Structures are given as structure tokens and as C-alpha cells.
Amino acid sequence: xxxxxxxxxxxxxxxxxxxxxxxxxxxxxxxxxxxxxxxxxxxxxxxxxxxxxxxxxxxxxxxxxxxxxxxxxxxxxxxxxxxxxxxxxxxxxxxxxxxxxxxxxxxxxxxxxxxxxxxxxxxxxxxxxxxxxxxxxxxxxxxxxxxxxxxxxxxxxxxxxxxxxxxxxxxxxxxxxxxxxxxxxxxxxxxxxxxxxxxxxxxxxxxxxxxxxxxxxxxxxxxxxxxxxxxxxxxxxxxxxxxxxxxxxxxxxxxxxxxxxxxxxxxxxxxxxxxxxxxxxxxxxxxxxxxxxxxxxxxxxxxxxxxxxxxxxxxxxxxxxxxxxxxxxxxxxxxxxxxxxxxxxxxxxxxxxxxxxxxxxxxxxxxxxxxxxxxxxxxxxxxxxxxxxxxxxxxxxxxxxxxxxxxxxxxxxxxxxxxxxxxxxxxxxxxxxxxxxxxxxxxxxxxxxxxxxxxxxxxxxxxxxxxxxxxxxxxxxxxxxxxxxxxxxxxxxxxxxxxxxxxxxxxxxxxxxxxxxxxxxxxxxxxxxxxxxxxxxxxxxxxxxxxxxxxxxxxxxxxxxxxxxxxxxxxxxxxxxxxxxxxxxxxxxxxxxxxxxxx
Numbered sequence: 230x231x232x233x234x235x236x237x238x239x240x241x242x243x244x245x246x247x248x249x250x251x252x253x254x255x256x257x258x259x260x261x262x263x264x265x266x267x268x269x270x271x272x273x274x275x276x277x278x279x280x281x282x283x284x285x286x287x288x289x290x291x292x293x294x295x296x297x298x299x300x301x302x303x304x305x306x307x308x309x310x311x312x313x314x315x316x317x318x319x320x321x322x323x324x325x326x327x328x329x330x331x332x333x334x335x336x337x338x339x340x341x342x343x344x345x346x347x348x349x350x351x352x353x354x355x356x357x358x359x360x361x362x363x364x365x366x367x368x369x370x371x372x373x374x375x376x377x378x379x380x381x382x383x384x385x386x387x388x389x390x391x392x393x394x395x396x397x398x399x400x401x402x403x404x405x406x407x408x409x410x411x412x413x414x415x416x417x418x419x420x421x422x423x424x425x426x427x428x429x430x431x432x433x434x435x436x437x438x439x440x441x442x443x444x445x446x447x448x449x450x451x452x453x454x455x456x457x458x459x460x461x462x463x464x465x466x467x468x469x470x471x472x473x474x475x476x477x478x479x480x481x482x483x484x485x486x487x488x489x490x491x492x493x494x495x496x497x498x499x500x501x502x503x504x505x506x507x508x509x510x511x512x513x514x515x516x517x518x519x520x521x522x523x524x525x526x527x528x529x530x531x532x533x534x535x536x537x538x539x540x541x542x543x544x545x546x547x548x549x550x551x552x553x554x555x556x557x558x559x560x561x562x563x564x565x566x567x568x569x570x571x572x573x574x575x576x577x578x579x580x581x582x583x584x585x586x587x588x589x590x591x592x593x594x595x596x597x598x599x600x601x602x603x604x605x606x607x608x609x610x611x612x613x614x615x616x617x618x619x620x621x622x623x624x625x626x627x628x629x630x631x632x633x634x635x636x637x638x639x640x641x642x643x644x645x646x647x648x649x650x651x652x653x654x655x656x657x658x659x660x661x662x663x664x665x666x667x668x669x670x671x672x673x674x675x676x677x678x679x680x681x682x683x684x685x686x687x688x689x690x691x692x693x694x695x696x697x698x699x700x701x702x703x704x705x706x707x708x709x710x711x712x713x714x715x716x717x718x719x720x721x722x723x724x725x726x727x728x729x730x731x732x733x734x735x736x737x738x739x740x741x742x743x744x745x746x747x748x749x750x751x752x753x754x755x756x757x758x759x760x761x762x763x764x765x766x767x768x769x770x771x772x773x774x775x776x777x778x779x780x781x782x783x784x785x786x787x788x789x790x791x792x793x794x795x796x797x798x799x800x801x802x803x804x805x806x807x808x809x810x811x812x813x814x815x816x817x818x819x820x821x822x823x824x825x826x827x828x
Contacts, residue, residue, distance in 0.1 A: 238290045239603065240457070240618040247453050251286050258289035266296035267467065270321035270370070272305035274332035275446035283456020284325070284463070291464055302444060303332075309360040317367070322695065323463055324364055325373045328357075329422060329446040330380055330400065337394040339385070346393050354406045361410075361417060369697035371466050371624075373418045373459060374411075376404040378426035378447075381435045415675045416696035418462055418624060425458055426451075428617075461619030467693055468683035471600060471620040472574050473523035473552070474514065475565055477583035478535055480606070482514075482546065483507050488534045498543030506608040511545035513612045518550050522621055523572065525553040527564045527581075532556040561588050562595040573746040575685070575782060580620055582611070624682075625675060654822055657752060660717040662823035664753060666760040669703035669710040676724045677712050680745060685782040687744040687754075689775065689789060694729075694741070707732045709764055713757050715748050715823075722747050726757050735771040742775070742789075752821050758793050759819055760827075765812055772811050779804040 238247070238254070247254075269284065271277045277299050288295045298319045300308045305326055308316055335349040361372055380389075380396040389395035404423055411419040426434045429451050436448040447455070464470060479486045484496025484503045496504040497511070518524050524546070528535050535556035539548050548554070553571055555564040561583070569576050577598040583589050584606050593601040602614040615621075650656035669677060678696045685691060694702070702708045713726040725748045729741040739761075744754060765773060775790045787804075791797070795808035 238287070240614070242453050242457060244450060244453050247283070247286070248449075251282055255282065255286050255289060258286070259294070262289065262292065262294040264294045266294040267463070268296050268298070268319060268322045269463065270298040270300075270316060270319060270324045272300040272308055272324060272326050274303050274305050274326075274328035276302060276444040277327050279445070279449060279452045280327055280456050280459070283453050284460050287457050287460035288463060291460070291469060293464065293467065293469070305332075306356070306360055309363045321368055321370045322693070323373065323466060324368065324370045325420075325459055325463075326360070326375060327446075328375050328377075330377045331440070331446045333377065333400075333403075336396055337399050339394050341394050343393050346399065350399065350402050350406065353403060357407075358410070361414075365416065365697055369416075369695055369701060371416055371418065371695045371697075373420050373462055373466075374407065375420050375422040376407050378423050378434065379431060381431075381437075414696075415625060415678065416700075418466070420459055420462060422455075425455060429454060458619060461622045462624075464619075465622035465624050466682060466695075468681075468685065469577075470622050470683075471522075471580050472578040473525055473568075473572060473580070474517070474615075475525050475527045475568060475579055475581045475599075476514070477585065477588065478526060478528040478530060478538060478556075480584045480608075481582060481611075482511060483538055483541070483544075484608070487538045488530060492537055492541055495538060495541065497541050503608070504543070508543065508545060510608060510611050513615070515545050515550065517615075517621060518546075520623075520626060523552045524550050525568050525572070526551050526555060527561050527568065527583075528556045529558055529561070530556040560591065562592050565592060565596060565599060573686075573749065580615070582615070584608075624679065657822035660719070660751075660822075662715060662717045662751065663826055664713055664715050664756045664823050665826045666711055666713040666757060667827065668764075669699070669712060671703075673712055673724055674699055674703065677727055680724060681727055681741065681743065684743040684745060685780065686746055687749065687786050688780075688783050689742045689786055690740065690778045691780045691783060692741050692778075702729055709737055709761070709768070711757065711760055711764065713753060713760075715751065715753055726753055728757055728761055730761070730765075730773070732768065732770065735769070737765050737768075737770050737773050739773060739775040752823060754789070755793070755819055756821055756823060756825050759821070760825065762812060762816070763818075766814065770812060772809055774798075775808040775810070777806045777808070 267288070271281050271284070281297050281299050285295055285297055298316060298321060305328060333353065335353050337346045337349060357374070361374070364370065364372055377400050379400055383389035383395070383397060385392050385395050389397040391398060407419055411417050426447070434447050434451055436445065439445040439449060476482055484507050485494055487495055497507050498504045499508065514524060526535065536548060536554070538544065539546060553568045555568060557564070565579065565581065566576070569579060575598070576596055580600040580602065581589065581592050582602065582604065584604065589601050589603065592599055600618070600620055602618060604611050604614045650659065674696065678694060678699045681699070682693050702710050709730040709732060711728045712724050715722045715725050722745070725745040727741060727743050728739065730737040730739045761773070773795070775795055777787060777790065779787065790808035793810070795810045798807040798809050800806040
């Protein structure tokens with residue numbers, strides 16, 4: 230990283246440079262962004278100014294315009310529970326609670342009984358729970374809450390971790406209760422301050438001089454790492470986590486060159502230190518794949534040699550783990566563009582893993598939106614480069630994340646089948662598609678919220694909703710909300726489309742209409758429209774009004790409303806448009822190559 234104002238900040242962080250230049254960097258990055266800002270409130274249990282600066286910096290660096298509200302010093306509890314005109318006016322979309330062990334006031338003492346400690350744990354949890362509940366009710370924002378780092382001192386020595394009155398055991402018990410709550414509340418995300426402090430090093434984490442002088446809860450050197458970690462969670466909230474890794478092969482997924490060394494000569498397994506390092510990397514990639522990250526290959530290689538490497542008896546990864554496999558002698562930037570196109574995801578959803586510096590430079594130069602970690606040639610650092618960069622943060626883990634790779638594999642089978650048909654409608658009918666379209670329900674709500682905050686291409690307004698906001702929509706009598714699932718003979722695509730409309734008198738205004746790229750051109754949008762009209766008729770509505778708000782990625786739906794028979798009402802200079810559809814009470818249902826199932 231060079232000292233300039235137009236750098237693209239990358240991991241590992243140059244902390245010294247960021248500390249010197251972060252103010253100028255923030256100003257420069259913000260000047261280039263024109264989108265409405267994401268409103269982030271930081272409610273602190275200690276001084277928040279520095280961590281706020283770094284959260285802002287990393288969000289701006291990722292292309293997210295942001296406006297930040299900060300509470301007064303150690304006023305997180307009061308600002309959450311009592312009237313606060315300033316915070317009300319700000320109306321945050323994301324709230325980060327910057328608390329830590331300095332905010333624990335009910336530490337156990339050696340004379341406490343078991344019941345006393347249990348009561349202190351319950352009372353402390355209840356205090357925080359009341360903060361979360363108050364913020365939920367008032368703002369319907371996504372809440373990001375720190376858990377607690379291990380204590381600065383251990384009066385009981387090593388048995389502090391096992392004795393009932395130990396501060397370490399007390400901290401671990403509180404963290405467990407916070408984690409249990411996070412599993413139950415889809416609008417609440419736990420930020421693992423405990424892990425971050427351990428990785429940073431507790432001896433470096435605590436700086437008592439800075440605490441007494443400035444009320445910094447952790448060392449100022451930790452603020453860039455903390456800001457980076459929280460910013461990555463916020464990026465996940467707004468759907469900007471990465472989706473796929475593009476992997477080189479030789480000296481990246483195994484040691485050696487398969488074309489020269491042969492299958493027996495590559496380094497993978499447990500026969501040497503080098504082989505074990507590559508095995509650990511493959512295990513890490515396999516774990517990412519199992520939680521929904523797509524794996525692809527882009528290698529300068531003969532394709533048969535490239536595939537042979539995965540037949541090694543010690544290979545953790547198999548050919549079936551890869552959604553795309555490009556092994557040829559073309560430039561890698563061109564292959565990566567084809568991979569993105571085939572998967573129907575944006576280049577900004579990709580991470581490129583390659584040991585060759587010149588290949589990394591080529592891709593970084595020609596495909597600037599692809600993330601290219603500077604991994605060097607030390608395989609022991611590859612996992613760190615991927616893991617600590619925070620590209621694959623999750624808001625929650627649901628079953629559809631786990632099956633994502635299988636869904637893309639089924640899409641490949643669909644594409645193969647399509648090539649066998651001359652008539653596209655015949656191909657669609659051969660898929661034996663069944664669409665289940667229904668109003669929002671509690672079971673589907675987490676996936677609905679996740680899809681809403683991730684979908685960018687088929688998204689008419691790109692409006693984002695928190696889980697709490699979606700819950701309010703689901704229960705609101707003035708909102709019409711629908712979601713659609715699509716399955717066919719190859720498998721279940723899961724929840725793929727969402728519509729939210731607000732009713733006023735005889736009109737339904739469509740605030741949100743989106744669809745997953747997995748089912749583009751499958752007539753699912755027509756099926757959703759047919760159900761939208763049916764539900765609108767049941768409410769005695771006479772017209773639908775739709776809005777199209779252009780973004781960098783949703784150009785493909787600019788004529789969506791026109792294709793459905795809407796009439797344009799207006800269009801702004803920026804390209805936003807408003808459309809009207811007059812409901813015909815006697816209009817017949819469309820002839821579609823799928824079966825619409827209803828509850």
C-alpha cells in the first residue's frame with residue numbers, strides 16, 4: 230500500500246498508514262459517492278470516535294456511502310431506553326453497540342454463592358436485553374452487538390476459568406447467553422469481540438494508559454481491526470458479501486505443477502509440512518463451500534491435467550465441489566468474466582486466489598471490482614488472507630445457504646437440457662416447474678430478508694429491509710407481501726422472489742419487487758405478477774403503481790413494468806420512473822409454462 234489518497238484499502242491492514250491518513254482517505258472516498266447514505270448509529274459504552282472513523286472508512290472503501298451518529302460517552306443504555314430526539318430524527322438503519330468488558334459492573338466476588346453469580350449473569354443479560362428490545366421497537370434497525378473479551382486480570386489465577394466466581398467463567402457464561410439470543414432473533418447480529426481480542430492478543434488489546442486518559446476500551450492500535458470487522462458485518466447486512474472464490478491450481482490448491490510433476494509428485498496430504506499446509510487450505514475451502522460459498526477454477530493448464538489433480542487420494546476437494554472449471558491457456562481476466570457470466574453473479578462477488586503475482590496484477594488491473602488478496606507464495610498465509618479479510622461474513626446461516634452450490638449445479642443441468650430444445654417454451658415446460666406463491670410467514674421470513682438485502686440485478690427499487698421491518702410488513706393490514714418458491718425436476722430453487730406493496734385507498738404501490746438471478750427467464754416474474762393481481766382483486770384494489778429506481782446493476786429490469794402491460798406515468802432526469810396498471814376484473818389468468826401452487 231502506498232501513501233496516496235486514491236488507494237484501495239486492502240487486507241492485511243497497514244495500521245500505521247491508516248492512523249496517519251484515515252481522515253483524508255475518508256474525505257476523498259466520500260466525495261466520490263453520490264448514493265443516499267446508510268444511516269449507522271454507534272451507541273458506546275466507551276469513547277467511540279476512533280472506531281466510528283474506521284467503520285466509516287471501510288464502508289466508504291467498499292462503495293457504501295454512510296452517515297454516522299454517535300452517542301455521548303457511555304450513554305448507550307440511556308439513549309436506547311429514554312426519549313432521544315436526536316436519535317429519533319436520525320432514524321438509524323443499523324445500530325452498533327460498542328460495549329466491552331469495561332461495561333460489566335456486576336463482576337462476581339470470591340464470597341458469592343452459586344445463586345449470587347447466576348443472578349448477576351441474569352441481571353446483566355436483562356440490562357442488555359432491555360436495550361435491544363427498546364431499540365427494536367423504536368427503530369426496527371439491525372442491531373450489531375459486541376460480546377465480551379476476556380478480563381484484563383484474573384484474581385483467581387488459572388482456576389478463574391473454572392471457579393464459579395471466576396471473572397473468566399462469568400464472561401464466558403454471558404457470551405453464551407448473547408449467542409443463544411442471536412440465534413433466536415434474526416434482526417440481532419453478534420460481533421465476536423472475544424475472538425478479535427484473542428487474535429489481536431490480549432496483552433496488546435488492553436492499554437490502561439489510554440483507558441484512564443481517553444476512555445478507550447481497547448488499544449488505539451486495535452481500532453482499525455475492530456472497525457474493519459464491524460464494517461464487514463454491516464456490508465453483509467446490505468448484501469455486499471462475496472459469493473464465490475476463483476481458484477488457481479498449481480502451487481495454490483496443491484504444491485507443485487501437475488503437468489510437470491504428475492499426480493504422484495504434487496504436494497497434498499500428510500507426507501510433508503508443505504503437503505499438510507495445502508491440505509489445511511483445501512479443508513478451509515471445503516468448509517466455505519459447505520456453508521454456501523461457490524468454488525470455481527481458473528487455471529492455465531490442460532484441462533485433463535487440471536482435473537487429474539483432484540483424483541489424488543489425499544485431495545479434500547473433488548471436481549463436484551466446483552461450480553465452474555476453466556482450465557486453458559487464455560488470459561485469466563477473460564476466463565473470470567466468463568465464470569461470472571455463467572454463474573450469473575457480478576464480478577464484485579468474486580475473490581481471486583492465485584499464488585502468481587503477475588496473474589494477480591493482471592486481474593486486479595483489468596477487473597478492478599474482483600477482490601484479489603495479495604497472498605504471496607507462502608501457503609501457510611493463504612487461509613489468513615481469506616479469513617481475516619471478512620469477505621464472506623454472514624448475517625445468519627440458513628438451509629438455503631448450505632444448499633447454494635447444489636442449486637448452481639442444478640442450473641448447469643438446466644442449461645445442458647436447454648441446448649437440446651429448439652423452442653424455449655418447450656424447454657421451460659419440460660422442466661416441470663411448480664411455483665409456490667404465498668403471503669409472508671414466520672418460517673420464510675429469514676430467507677426473505679436475506680434475499681432482499683442481497684439481490685441487486687432483478688430488483689426494481691433496491692430498497693433494503695431489516696428483519697424487523699419485514700416482520701412489520703408481514704403483520705401490517707395495509708401491506709400486501711408475497712414470496713415465491715420455484716422447484717422443478719432438477720431440484721428446489723428455494724425462495725427466489727419477493728414483492729411488497731403498500732395499500733392506500735384503491736391503489737397498491739409496489740415498494741419492492743425482486744427475483745434471484747437463479748431463475749432469470751423462467752417466467753417466474755409473470756407468475757408473481759399473476760398472483761399479485763389476484764390478491765389485489767381480493768382486496769378490491771383498482772390499480773397497481775410500480776416504481777423503477779435505476780442502480781449500477783439493475784438495468785436489465787428497466788423495461789420490466791412495460792413488459793407486463795403497465796403504462797409509464799413519469800420519468801425523472803436520473804432515470805427513475807413510475808408506472809400504472811389498471812386492474813381488469815375480467816382478465817384471464819396467463820398461460821404459463823409452470824404450475825402456480827397456493828396455500
